[in-house]
Amino acid sequence: xxxxxxxxxxxSGVKEKRWPSSRYRLAYYRELALAAERxxxxxxxxxxxxxxxEDQPGGIDPVVAAASLASVAxxxxxxxxxxxxxxxxxxxxxxxxxxxxxxxxxxxWLLASGRAxxxxxxxxxxxxxxxxxxxxxxxIDAMSPIDRDRRRQELxxxxxxxxxxxxxxxxxxxxxxxxxxxPRYVQPIHHRGKYYQVRGPLNVVRPVQGxxxxxxALRQDEADLVFAAGQADWIVAEADCPEQAAAQSAxxxxxxxxxxxxxxxxxxxxxxxxxxxxxRPSDEEPTGLAFRGSAERMAEEMSRWVKxxxxxxxxxxxxxxxxxxxxxxxxxVPALRRQGWFGSPPEKVTLREKLGLSxxxxxxxxxxxx
Amino acid sequence: xxxxxxxMHLNACALGLGFGxxxxxxxxxxxxxxxxxxxxxxxxxxxxxxxxxxxxxxxxAASDRVESSPSPHTEPLTLxxxxxxxxxxxxxxxxxxxxxxxxxxxxxAFASLDHLSGGRAGWNMVTTAVESVHANYSRExxxxxxxxxxxxxxxxxxAVGMWKRWAQPLPQGRPVLVQAGSSEVGKQFASRHAEVVxxxxxxxxxxxxxxxxVKSRASALGRQPEHVLILPGLVPIVAATEAETKxxxxxxxxxVSVESGxxxxxxxxxxxxxSLHPDEPIPLEALPAVSTxxxxxxxxxxxxxxxxxxxxxVRQLVAQGTHLKMSGSTVQVADRMxxxxxxxAADGFNVLFPYLPGGMDSFVDRLxxxxxxxxxxxxxxxxxxxxxxxxxxPVGTGSPEVTR
Numbered sequence: 001x002x003x004x005x006x007x008x009x010x011x012s013g014v015k016e017k018r019w020p021s022s023r024y025r026l027a028y029y030r031e032l033a034l035a036a037e038r039x040x041x042x043x044x045x046x047x048x049x050x051x052x053x054e055d056q057p058g059g060i061d062p063v064v065a066a067a068s069l070a071s072v073a074x075x076x077x078x079x080x081x082x083x084x085x086x087x088x089x090x091x092x093x094x095x096x097x098x099x100x101x102x103x104x105x106x107x108x109w110l111l112a113s114g115r116a117x118x119x120x121x122x123x124x125x126x127x128x129x130x131x132x133x134x135x136x137x138x139x140i141d142a143m144s145p146i147d148r149d150r151r152r153q154e155l156x157x158x159x160x161x162x163x164x165x166x167x168x169x170x171x172x173x174x175x176x177x178x179x180x181x182x183p184r185y186v187q188p189i190h191h192r193g194k195y196y197q198v199r200g201p202l203n204v205v206r207p208v209q210g211x212x213x214x215x216x217a218l219r220q221d222e223a224d225l226v227f228a229a230g231q232a233d234w235i236v237a238e239a240d241c242p243e244q245a246a247a248q249s250a251x252x253x254x255x256x257x258x259x260x261x262x263x264x265x266x267x268x269x270x271x272x273x274x275x276x277x278x279x280r281p282s283d284e285e286p287t288g289l290a291f292r293g294s295a296e297r298m299a300e301e302m303s304r305w306v307k308x309x310x311x312x313x314x315x316x317x318x319x320x321x322x323x324x325x326x327x328x329x330x331x332x333v334p335a336l337r338r339q340g341w342f343g344s345p346p347e348k349v350t351l352r353e354k355l356g357l358s359x360x361x362x363x364x365x366x367x368x369x370x
Numbered sequence: 371x372x373x374x375x376x377x378m379h380l381n382a383c384a385l386g387l388g389f390g391x392x393x394x395x396x397x398x399x400x401x402x403x404x405x406x407x408x409x410x411x412x413x414x415x416x417x418x419x420x421x422x423x424x425x426x427x428x429x430x431a432a433s434d435r436v437e438s439s440p441s442p443h444t445e446p447l448t449l450x451x452x453x454x455x456x457x458x459x460x461x462x463x464x465x466x467x468x469x470x471x472x473x474x475x476x477x478x479a480f481a482s483l484d485h486l487s488g489g490r491a492g493w494n495m496v497t498t499a500v501e502s503v504h505a506n507y508s509r510e511x512x513x514x515x516x517x518x519x520x521x522x523x524x525x526x527x528x529a530v531g532m533w534k535r536w537a538q539p540l541p542q543g544r545p546v547l548v549q550a551g552s553s554e555v556g557k558q559f560a561s562r563h564a565e566v567v568x569x570x571x572x573x574x575x576x577x578x579x580x581x582x583x584v585k586s587r588a589s590a591l592g593r594q595p596e597h598v599l600i601l602p603g604l605v606p607i608v609a610a611t612e613a614e615t616k617x618x619x620x621x622x623x624x625x626v627s628v629e630s631g632x633x634x635x636x637x638x639x640x641x642x643x644x645s646l647h648p649d650e651p652i653p654l655e656a657l658p659a660v661s662t663x664x665x666x667x668x669x670x671x672x673x674x675x676x677x678x679x680x681x682x683x684v685r686q687l688v689a690q691g692t693h694l695k696m697s698g699s700t701v702q703v704a705d706r707m708x709x710x711x712x713x714x715a716a717d718g719f720n721v722l723f724p725y726l727p728g729g730m731d732s733f734v735d736r737l738x739x740x741x742x743x744x745x746x747x748x749x750x751x752x753x754x755x756x757x758x759x760x761x762x763x764p765v766g767t768g769s770p771e772v773t774r
Contacts, residue, residue, distance in 0.1 A: 024485040024538055026455060048478075061482035067451035068486045071406060087475070090430065090506040098448035101404050165432075173401050175394040178625070183437045199505035203432040205404070205443050 003306050003341045004042040004269060004313030004355065005333070006077075006236075007032070007325065009065075024060065026068055032321055033073035039329035040344060042313065042354050043077030044069070045110055045215065062110070063095050070103040077351035079108030079215050084152040085140050086115050089196055092155065093162035096212045097204045105208030105350030111216045111232060113152070115140060149227060151195045156214075156231055158198050161189045163211050164362035165201030181205075187364065209352045210359040217271070217315075218252075229255035233357055234267045236315040238288050245270055245310035267355050269313035270305070274298065276327050279320070286319065295331035303339045378711055378747050379566075379599055379718030379760055380738075381463065382416035384409075385426040385446060388725035389605055390691070391625040393440045397725045404443025410456040412727055419734035420748050422759040423461030423492060425568075425720060426450065430470050430503040447479060454487035461756030463492035463548055463566075469518050470498055470507050473528035480545045481533060489541030489755035494548040494568065495559075497522050515667060519555045526563050534766070542757045543765030552580065552668035561587035564598060565762050568720050570672055570692045571602040573679055577694075577715035597762055604707070604719035607697035608732050619697050622724050623689055631688030638670055643684050651681040693722055704740040711746065 009032060022028045029046075036044050046062040062080035069078055080099060082092055092109075100107035140148065170185035189200035216232035218224060228235050229252050237252065239245035249268050256266050273286030277294045291298040305311050318324040336342035352359055383389065387398040402408040413424055426446035433439050450462040462483060466476055476493070484491035497518035504512045513521065526547070533544040549556070549564035560567050561584055571577035585595035607622065609615040632643045641657055657674055669692055677687060694710075696703045710716045723729035741747040752758060757765070 026486040026488070029486070030455070060485060061479050063448065064451045064479060064482040064486060067448040068455040071410060071452040071455040088470075088507050091471075094445045095448060098444035101443040102406050102448055102452050104406070170436075175396075175400075178394055178438055180393065180400070180438060180440050181436045186432070186436045195508075197505070197508045199502070201432045201436075203429055203441065204445055205441055 002343050003302065003336060004267070005039065005328070005336075005342075006041055006043045006045060006079075006269060006313065006315045007036050007321070007328075008045045008047065008271075008315060008317045009321065010047045010317075026072075028322070029065055029069055030072045032325060033069045033076055035322075035325040035329050037073045037076040039325065039333045040342070041076060041328075043079050043106075043108060043351060045079040045081070045108070045315070047081040047110060047112065063099060066107070067099055067102060070099070070106070074104075075106075075349075077106045077108055077213070077354060078103055079110050079213070079351075081110035081112040083112045083114055084155055085113050085148070088198075089155050089158035089162060090198055090200075090202070093159045093202050094204050096159070097163055097202060097207045100207035100209055100212045101204065105352070107207070107209070108213035108215045108234065108351055111152075111156075111214060111228075145223070149223070152227070153231075154193045154195050158189070158191050158193070158196050160211060160363075161191065162198070162200055162202040163207055164364065165189055166206035167362040167364070168206060168210070171205060206362065209350050210361065213351045213355065213357065225252060226255050226259075228252070229266075230259035230261070233265065233352075234269070234355060236269050236271055237311075238271045239310070240289055242305045242308045242310035245305065246308055249310065265357055267312050267357065269315045270311040271317060272314045273317050273319065274324060274328070274332070275319075276324065276331075279324070279327075284319070286317070295327070295335040298332055299335035299339050299341075302336065303341050306341055375745065376717075377761075378707070378741065379422045379601060380419075380747065381423045381425045381461075381601060381718075381720045382412075382419075382421045382730060383426070383603075383720060383722045384412045384416055384424045384726070384730070385449065386442065386726065387440060388729055389693075389722035390622060390724055391439070391627075392622060392725045394625055395621060395725065397621070397728055399727075400440055403440060406452060408727075409449060410453065412730060413453045413457050413460065415727065415730050415734055417457050417460040419730075419738045420751055421460060421721075421734075421738075422718070423463045423490075423756055424450065424453065425463040425492075425494070426465070427494070428465040428467070428496070429500065430467060430498060431500060431506055434502075447483070451483055451486065454483065454490065459490075459751045459754060459759075461490045461492055461546070461759055462487055463494055463546070463756070465494040465496045465550070467496050467498040467503075468522035468525040469513055470503060471525070473525045474532065476525065477529040477532040480529075481536070481540055484540050484542055484545050485538075487541075489757065491542070492546035492548050492566070492756050494550055495522060495526055495563070496550060515553070516555055519559055522559060523562075530563075539766070542755045546756050546760060546762065552672075556668060557584055557587060560584055561591060561593075561598070566599045566601060566760060569600065569602050570669060570694075571715070572672075572676060572690065572692065572694045574710065574713070574715055576672075576675060576679075577602055577710065578713060581714055581716065594763075599717040599760060599762075601718050601720045602710075602716050603693035603722050605691070605693050605695045605722045605724050606703055606729070606733055606737065607695065607724055608700055608703050608736055610699075610736075612699045612702070615697050615699065626689055628685050628688050632684050635673065635684075635687065639673060643687075646684055648685045649683050651683055652677050652687070654678060694719075700736045700740050704737060704744065707737075707741065708744065708746060 033044050046065045048059040048062045066078040066080040096109050167185040170181045172179045172182055186201050191198040213234055214232045215234040216228040218228050218235055218237045237248050239248055253263050273290040275290055275292040291301055387393045392398050393400045428446050446464045450464055480491050480493050501512040546565050547563050548566040549560040550568040552569045581600045588598045589595045607619050609618045628648050636643045696706045742749050
């Protein structure tokens with residue numbers, strides 16, 4: 001088994017001091033993604049800000065950032081955060097299918113939560129809408145956790161059905177006969193649920209990967225573990241030692257099995273920071289798991305985790321992303337290769353292929369099924 | 371202060387295969403429509419031609435003709451973000467609905483595109499006339515015309531307010547605001563907010579009237595009329611000679627179906643055209659006097675005017691489409707573009723290429739050099755932002771406030 005490396009690129013608004021305003025430039029993301037690609041990383045995860053204060057920018061929209069990288073870095077997976085609470089499923093399905101198609105099947109969707117920049121906006125909607133056309137989010141904050149979870153489950157279900165509303169083989173492009181697509185393979189979904197009503201089909205053709213990879217950064221609570229294990233293809237968990245990580249991985253796989261999922265279709269990575277020997281001391285000490293010292297030592301330590309089946313990869317949060325990623329590419333990855341835990345992935349594969357996940361077929365329910 | 375020569379502004383409508391039923395022609399490559407490299411080639415061709423911006427419309431529902439017309443592989447925001455990474459100067463204008471998006475999401479998405487493209491974002495503020503869309507967005511009903519504009523007013527003011535308040539300054543101050551509806555309410559909205567107006571104007575005199583109307587409305591609100599650019603849609607059909615152009619036009623019309631076109635227009639005009647003789651002028655008494663349509667009201671009115679003005683038959687109407695079409699040799703088309711520009715029917719054009727990529731190649735390789743030779747179009751980009759290409763004032767440094 002080989003180890004997967006990925007990197008987290010978080011934009012937590014201008015309050016974040018450690019990244020300069022260069023993160024508002026494409027050059028920043030380009031440099032980061034190209035270095036990550038050079039390090040044969042599986043993916044870069046892009047997360048925007050979820051602050052509620054409108055006086056601060058929401059940060060760079062992760063879908064926009066990921067899409068701009070699609071033409072710049074042509075091999076790495078691009079995982080973009082989109083909140084489960086903030087958008088209509090038609091928007092989510094369109095954005096993710098588009099990113100997947102434009103990147104040749106490299107899209108992941110980081111399942112985030114919360115309403116970005118809602119501020120006073122949500123409250124105003126109720127009053128302003130003489131047009132009786134209120135946006136579908138106004139009462140999310142007043143919901144009980146159980147209802148919020150149901151709403152998220154519904155959104156995910158609708159989004160999957162929208163991706164599936166174009167079956168494989170729908171596109172014919174028969175110039176002679178004048179058939180662009182076979183209409184029998186393109187169907188509305190007629191979803192009428194408690195929170196969403198969506199007719200479909202999607203106006204973007206089926207994603208290259210069938211379904212983009214659903215990713216989730218696990219929070220430390222039982223409810224979130226059940227949610228992630230039931231929905232996500234790729235989970236990033238947190239643990240301090242291999243033993244704890246192994247137990248946690250087992251718990252996730254157990255919950256996934258209980259949800260009726262095939263354990264082979266679930267990848268688990270662990271969050272880690274790196275403190276390279278001789279690097280400038282950072283303002284903040286990393287929290288949680290940190291690998292320290294020389295690249296050689298980090299690689300040895302990492303391989304101990306993989307040998308013990310504690311994890312399948314490390315999701316890196318770097319204090320000085322642009323400086324640290326170069327050392328990952330030039331020092332850590334060669335050391336991991338020497339340990340035999342890191343291969344050279346083939347060029348131009350989909351994110352699912354990089355992660356060893358199969359491509360889901362389109363599933364159609366009967367029409368009008370709730 | 372230097373007085374700049376008035377120059378044309380040209381946008382490239384660059385998503386897809388071309389404007390019209392052309393995907394079945396040997397001229398197009400529908401199998402490459404989802405291929406990022408194909409789309410990058412298109413964008414770079416337009417940039418080579420020093421065009422102001424790429425433009426893509428957006429739709430929030432699948433076509434009801436998926437069998438016979440190409441469906442997109444990507445929505446425009448995602449595509450244009452990808453193109454931002456593959457181009458340097460050209461503007462990136464995208465339609466986004468004020469009816470089916472929230473102000474924060476719009477403000478944040480366009481701010482993000484503006485940042486990552488280094489100041490090249492433009493937002494075409496559309497209200498979404500297509501009725502079926504509501505069923506994809508958990509809405510009980512379609513929002514009717516004037517209420518859509520009421521909502522648009524609020525959403526745009528909120529978005530503009532956020533760009534002003536946010537701490538991280540935008541490369542352009544704010545993305546360029548574009549508007550594309552030409553109904554009465556649409557024109558009022560445009561005169562308040564739009565810096566660029568897209569419009570369908572196939573008739574020169576009507577276009578001049580529209581131009582004068584929107585500019586004087588903006589002027590009455592204290593805005594500089596030259597800071598509201600009027601760009602009618604233009605379908606250029608250009609080949610090396612007049613004869614070759616005729617041949618090309620004939621080819622492009624291969625799959626224009628009078629029958630289905632008449633059906634579509636009948637729905638649009640709420641008048642049955644299918645039973646009329648295809649080659650005799652449409653009897654005027656068959657038509658409604660004015661448009662009361664809830665959909666694209668101005669577009670319906672325009673078709674009615676066109677039929678009356680030119681006494682068109684059903685076949686001619688279907689082939690004409692609603693946009694200005696100019697076909698001929700390079701010199702002939704350049705002459706007409708110059709005339710529209712100089713007589714103030716247009717500040718430039720939103721160019722709808724009849725087929726891609728060839729239609730853009732011939733425009734960039736033939737027409738643009740001709741326009742450049744006449745001093746009507748830039749030979750180099752002067753600046754780096756879309757605002758600068760359009761000659762619009764910077765925002766955020768004491769520019770006059772848009773009033774309600």
